[in-house]
Amino acid sequence: MTGNKLEVVVVAENTVRGAGLLGEHGLAFWINANGRSLLFDTGQGKVLAENTRHLGIHLGKLEAVAISHGHYDHTGGLHTVLERSRQAEVYVHPAAFHAKYSRQQAPPHRKIGMPRSDKVAVQSGGHDVIWTVQPCEIFPRLWVTGEIPRITKFEDAGGPFYLDRVCTQPDPLADDQALFVESANGIIVLLGCAHAGVVNTLEYISRVTGRKRIHAVLGGMHLLRASRKRIEATGDALERFQVRVIAPGHCTGPAAVAYFWNRFPSRVKECATGSRFVFQ
Ligand SMILES: [Fe+2]
Ligand SMILES: [Fe+2]
Numbered sequence: 001m002t003g004n005k006l007e008v009v010v011v012a013e014n015t016v017r018g019a020g021l022l023g024e025h026g027l028a029f030w031i032n033a034n035g036r037s038l039l040f041d042t043g044q045g046k047v048l049a050e051n052t053r054h055l056g057i058h059l060g061k062l063e064a065v066a067i068s069h070g071h072y073d074h075t076g077g078l079h080t081v082l083e084r085s086r087q088a089e090v091y092v093h094p095a096a097f098h099a100k101y102s103r104q105q106a107p108p109h110r111k112i113g114m115p116r117s118d119k120v121a122v123q124s125g126g127h128d129v130i131w132t133v134q135p136c137e138i139f140p141r142l143w144v145t146g147e148i149p150r151i152t153k154f155e156d157a158g159g160p161f162y163l164d165r166v167c168t169q170p171d172p173l174a175d176d177q178a179l180f181v182e183s184a185n186g187i188i189v190l191l192g193c194a195h196a197g198v199v200n201t202l203e204y205i206s207r208v209t210g211r212k213r214i215h216a217v218l219g220g221m222h223l224l225r226a227s228r229k230r231i232e233a234t235g236d237a238l239e240r241f242q243v244r245v246i247a248p249g250h251c252t253g254p255a256a257v258a259y260f261w262n263r264f265p266s267r268v269k270e271c272a273t274g275s276r277f278v279f280q
Pocket of ligand 1: 026027071073074192193220250251
């Protein structure tokens with residue numbers, strides 16, 4: 001992206017900034033890299049069409065849609081996107097199609113996987129599907145990570161996630177991936193839920209790119225149930241990578257968001273539906 005423009009607009013998120021926009025529990029980023037556009041996640045699908053229309057974003061022009069992981073709040077708009085964008089390629093990890101559950105105090109446990117209509121939309125054969133087990137370049141210098149190695153001791157998937165209805169088989173969320181762009185200022189990272197762990201994700205991107213500086217980290221950090229120690233260690237990593245723009249959203253959780261605002265007052269930005277970020 002050297003010398004070029006990268007624009008990122010939050011088109012679905014739990015909170016809203018701006019009249020006429022709608023919020024939902026979920027996340028979707030629209031990304032424009034030198035006139036080529038893609039979507040990273042789709043939210044639940046309840047607000048995507050309305051918000052993109054309101055923001056003047058044309059889904060029909062998307063060249064790709066990349067999926068961070070298979071949870072419903074990131075994939076529920078896939079059928080809408082693929083209906084409107086006939087040529088869009090889909091970048092997704094095979095494990096995103098597994099059944100996924102969140103354990104409750106008592107059964108029935110909650111189904112949180114990709115809705116059926118979205119699985120059908122991807123698997124119907126109308127769109128090219130690129131399986132992202134390894135790092136994968138979508139546009140020049142714009143990548144998804146594929147599977148992220150889990151190396152830290154203090155990070156986990158962030159919740160009681162399982163692959164089966166009775167919740168006996170833990171879901172390792174191997175599908176979890178981030179999107180990153182190599183810019184002149186450093187790497188720009190977009191997170192879906194970061195079930196692999198924010199620090200694991202940043203370490204892996206640093207290793208893959210050979211870069212020690214990360215310019216921006218936007219999106220869901222899934223620290224809702226995290227200990228103070230884990231939140232602090234995440235802050236230490238943001239410091240270590242000299243992150244200049246920190247925009248925690250979606251599933252980051254209020255304690256972690258407050259911690260980042262206090263520790264990095266001039267670097268933290270709001271990540272709400274309607275937030276817009278421009279990087280050179
Ligand atoms: Fe999420
Ligand atoms: Fe998730």
